[in-house]
Amino acid sequence: MAGRLAKDDLGPRAAELVLAACRGQTALERALGGVPAGEEPPRERTDGPGQGIFVSEIRVRGFRGIGPEVRLPLAPGPGLTVVTGRNGSGKSSFAEAAELALTGYNARWTRARHDVWRQGWRNLHNRDAAIALELVQAGRADKTTIRRRWAPDDDLAQGEWTQDDGPFDAGRWHDALETYRPFLPYSELGTVLDAQPEDLYEALHRLLGLEAITEAQQALAEHRKRLAETVARPYDRRERVRAELAASADERARRAAELLGSDAPDLDAIADLALGADVGSGTSLLHQVVDLSLPPDDEVGRARETLDLALGAVTVVATDNAQDSLRCSEILKLAIQLLESGGNQDCPVCRRGRLDALWRAKAKERAEHLAQAAAELHGAADRLDVAVAATRALCQPPPDVLLDAQDMLDTTTVLQAWQAWEACLCIDDPVRLRAEFFDRHAELAAAVDQLKTVAREQIDRHDLVWRPMAIALFEWHSQAQQALADAEVLADVTEAENWIRKTAATLRTERIAPFAKESQRIWQRLRQQSNVDLGAVRLGGARNVELDVSVDGVSNSALAVMSQGELHSLGLALFLPRAMVDESPFRFVVVDDPVQAMDPSKVDGLAQVLADVGLTRQVVVFTHDERLVEALRRLRLTATVWEVCRGEESVVRVRMSDDPVGRCLNDARAMRVDEDLPGALKGELVASCCRAALEAAAHARFRRARLGSGMPHAEVERVLECALTTRQKLALAVLGDVAESAKLLPHLDDVVGAWAVDLLQSCRVGGDAGDLDVLIRDTELLAGWLQR
Template sequence: MRVNPAADPATEVSPRLPEVVARRLSEDPTVTSDVAETVLWSLGSLGHRDAHGPAGEFDAAGVFLRAIRVRGFRGIGPETTLHVPPGPGLTLVVGRNGSGKSSFAEAAELALTGGNRRWDGRSAAWREGWRNLHEGESARIELDLLTEGDDPELTVVKEWAPDADLTQAVWTERGTGVTENDSAPFDVTRWSSVLDLYRPFLSYSELGALVDGKPSDLFDALHQLLGLDELTRAQERIRARRLELERAARDSRQERLDLLGALEQVADDRAVRMARLLRPLQPDLNAVSRHIFGTVDDTIGPDGLRAIVRLTLPTSAQVDEVAARIEECGADVALGSTTDAEADLRVLDLLRRAREHAGVVGDCACPVCGRGTLDSEWAEAADASIAQLTARVDALTRARDQLNRAVRAARGLPDHVPQELDFDPSNPPTVDTGAVRRAWADWAALTGAEYTPDLADRLRGAHTRLVDELELLQQGTRKELDRLDEVWAPLVPRLATWLDNAREVALRANELRTVKRAEDWLKSATAGLRGERMAPLETTARWIWRTLRQQSNVELGAIRLQGNAGTARRVLLDVTVDEVDGAALGVMSQGELHALGLSLFLPRATVEDSPFRFVMIDDPVQAMDPAKVDGLAMVLATVARHRQVVVFTHDERLAEAVRRMQLDACVLEVQRRERSVVEVRTSSDPVRRYLADARSLVRTPQLPRAIADELVATCCRSAVEAASQSRARRDLLATGMHHREVERHLEEAFTTRAMVALAVMGVGYNVDNLNKFLARDEKWLVSVLRDVTAGAHVPIGRSMRELISDTERFLAWLVR
């Protein structure tokens, strides 16, 4: 029976995402350059990866399963090997419950992935019973794989010592020509990424979980499979940056409010002013900086108070020295100031003025009395009188000069009231400087004082009062500084830190707006790309569901991914029940749920980019009704045209459906004997089926002989062709040839002889040389092949029973 080739599951290779995103950015007129740069930045570190490429390097491709060799694991005791035909094709592994068939499936999954989904979430008893009871000394799993490339043979081994736990296995891998002693440790990192993305294993317990498990799990798996995991990481990167910027702005706002609360509790003028600056939603950061770091006019803060502390006065000794000098000079002046001396001074002063007048105008009448002439004779007599009087009053004159100098020295001691003691009335000072300013004003008033006998005492008194008042003020100021240090100083680092962060937030405000717009654009673009890339998988899933559901009244429509990174994510299944929209999952039978799960698994596991060319499904038939089993056989046979499909089942219905529908499949039967001895034998394969059909035709007397002979020869020819294709596929894949190349060579071998030549001579065969090649080995091979190819058209010179027997001999030689 032929399968509709149009229904083959296939997906196209998606283009690389960075180029797609860059093109869409350039084509969107609403996108500004800063938004585009942000989106491309989010993809920057991811842009050199293929759209479907995993995060790590994985150089294996075209991986087929060749054999599973098991000892001492689960239901298998002595070592048993399950050989499966490598290359595309359907293999059914059948056997009753407890025969050990699922142990092969679990062993393969454990050897390649390191875990087993069937055991996940189960009790410890599931994991503790992993050793076989009859072969408990050692346990070993060996997985033979066939890959493309120069090193096609790959063997993965897990082996446990007798006392080792499940997680304590020695896990190794080895390639072509490598001995077991030279095996390398299994590279978990290399395999994990592709196994997560293209997981080829599906157990019975997973069938339901694919549909009714966590919604986000299936979403993430499909999203990654579609090659959109780069966009997911880009969204996460943009989202993380947005959250970082928003968190910084939010923290800055909260810290500002916390600082306002703290400042209101501080009885400090600086705190009052700082609170005034911080109160607006957008504070003046430059003003805040000036206030924190003291570049404002701070006359009442610590700088002003420290200036008060730094004020100094002349020492008492300095003041006493000046006062004593005034007193001494004053006494000398008082002693010399007699009546005669005062008269002499007045006369001396008069003579000096007259002499100066005469010197200017020459001989003239006396300007005082008008009598007499101020001539040279008078000038001579005046000079003699001046000299005499000067000598007589010299002591008093010197005393008065000394007193004037002493007074000038006293006037140099006081200073004007310093600015440090003056405060703005709108900002009340934290210390009272009134007494000091009054005392300093009295002290400063002495700068213009004339000599009086009490000047020295007034100088000493003003200084003493000022010293006392200033000392009291400075003591209070120091205490106030200490108090302010206790309440204000701890706030300064907080304010400085907040200021730095606030400036950074202000600088990043534009970036935050850009990041938000970029995030919105990327979410929208992701949704569009997701829909485009989901379409082929959706088409395949719907075809599988239609084929599987058979008589089910549940129709599967669109499959949509809803949500984005950082939000609720789920897969929306557009289903109808009897053409009415509804919650189909709630009314589906278990068999329908499993069919739906298979519809979602196979498109994921068989995408073109997967390095695994095999899928392994354990017990998919159990809950399906007979109609769905037929659909399942059709689906598996179609997938097997391009994939190696290995199905484990205890249900005979699937094998029966394959035989009844004449679908090509290899059926392996697993039997378990005493003490966990497991045997595997071939129950059916295309070659056996064709030979069995030939024997059946020979034993059918109702058929006319000519027709029976033609049909028997056709069956023998089909058996030879099937065996030739199997050997050619096996040998060519073993050379590392890409599976597409293998299939191309098989398709180009149009005739039976060409297929045999490809199998025994390789891709460089020449059909004309086939007989010579066969004759070199066994001459009878030539005649058997001739009769097999000709018997379907013309009578041959041998009986059909003999032809069947010779065909079996030919096949035994061919597949050796």
């Protein structure tokens, strides 16, 4: 991923987010939060089940159609094994047991519409249920045995599930089984395409190892959606909030509506409004009225006390002759200066008194007394001036808000009281000032308090309407702020998501190419004479698998044009490459009943495909259709064939199966030595087995010759159905025509010998066949000649 990023022109922030998303959800959240990328601990990986796993044996007891325990031995290595048996023989019980032992469930039961499939898992004749799957791993000598055991009263989901001597660790096997599932039951073959589209997509997606990049893409998409919602939310909501504000008579609401109507709303101004800051009009005037202030009561009290003290002091020292005393004191001071400068002398004013030392002492004392009285008067006067100035300083002019708020409040009383208080500044008489100033102040204070009460009531009424609008406005403001912060992050996340989506599509195309090529190759082998062609296989962007299917060169839907047999073949073409990838730990593939609904030509293609897969994988196929085994033998493809037979009380036997001729001859020999059979019945039964052997050899010869010459499978089978007797079947194989039955015996006498003619006669008469050992021997010889 880092290498691809280096080659692309991607922003550094977006590239960082891509790498963080690939490391996991926690790393992506840290990167989005601005936390520097640190060393991420490696993702924990659970130990898988190992590599090169083959199946060496399946053991079943008391499960499905199998009563007493029976084992199905399998060669643990590459090769094709076919397990045959008629319907109800118990062969599919082995396939279901293997899948259940390893995965814990069975696809057939999971998709079953009726509970009878899930409830009828325990055998009716043996309640002691147990299954075991024995596995070997390439390069290791020891074996692994996975067992499921159930007590008589256990449900299917209960019981004991073990691996060797310990509990089965399902988690260790889970990822490998989900990605490289080696089981394909019949119930899944026809539903590979008509199941949920994402099921096949998920299966192939895991196979291609794209989980990490897909999870990264999903994580980025989730964050992009969340950020886009955050960025869009305030703009989606803005008009609704603005309309609600504009409909209000509140000045703050109208101002907020104006701000929201702007292309780029002023978020700071909106925050001020929402949080109650002044906006210069409207309810702010009411708040200004509430905030009106007069001089504090303690300050007014001190001013009044100071003024009272100053007035009292002036009253005490102020007399009518206070000024005369001051002037007299000045005259005495001048006379004393005259005495001191001129010596004793007569009074210069009256000429009767004498200015001498005695007079001087008395005059000086008198002058000092008069000067002190004058000084006290001046001091009291100065203090009174200060007190008057301090009192006047308390007075303030009426505030403008009393005029501005007149449209909202009746401020007349307060305004008049304030103006009357202000008029005290013009009073010069301190005593009058004292009498009026403080009384007018008290009246003003009472009027202001009353006005404030009315203003608060109006504010409360306004706030009752404004508060929810303010809350809504602040919520929008918070969303808008977050949107601004997230918008830049959204651009980076979107860029990262677009890049990783494009890269994921490229990787899907690159990685699915070899898989699609192998599916096309397998389909070409399976299609045989079908006019349906399979083109490209792609993983679509809508989490589905896109198949280019065409009929005679015209594109169409697979479900619309394919028969059930063709759908089965296409299901195999999609399943087998998935199970065959080198990364899979499983080197075995178990396929149940793939032949159903296939026409004969496709059976030949299936035989070839399975044989090819068997060159590198252990392929185990369960089928009741003898056509697959016949095709393998006719095409001389190597395969091990096991036959499953079910008797009374659910007793199941597994035996190695020869070709049909050998099987019939073995049955004839077994009956020949059976002492419990009466002689006549024994002869008839042996003769019947010999006829069956010759007919099987004749069928094989005719199919090999006609199919080899290019005759269609359907035509070959139609001709075989026309041959009803043993002689007609041999005539068809030897002479090529049912109508030539009369010429068969002369031809055999001439080409093979008279013994061949005698053999056919002995097989026909049954109980009068003579020496049964000779009959069996000659049948084997003639069958061998037919098969050459």
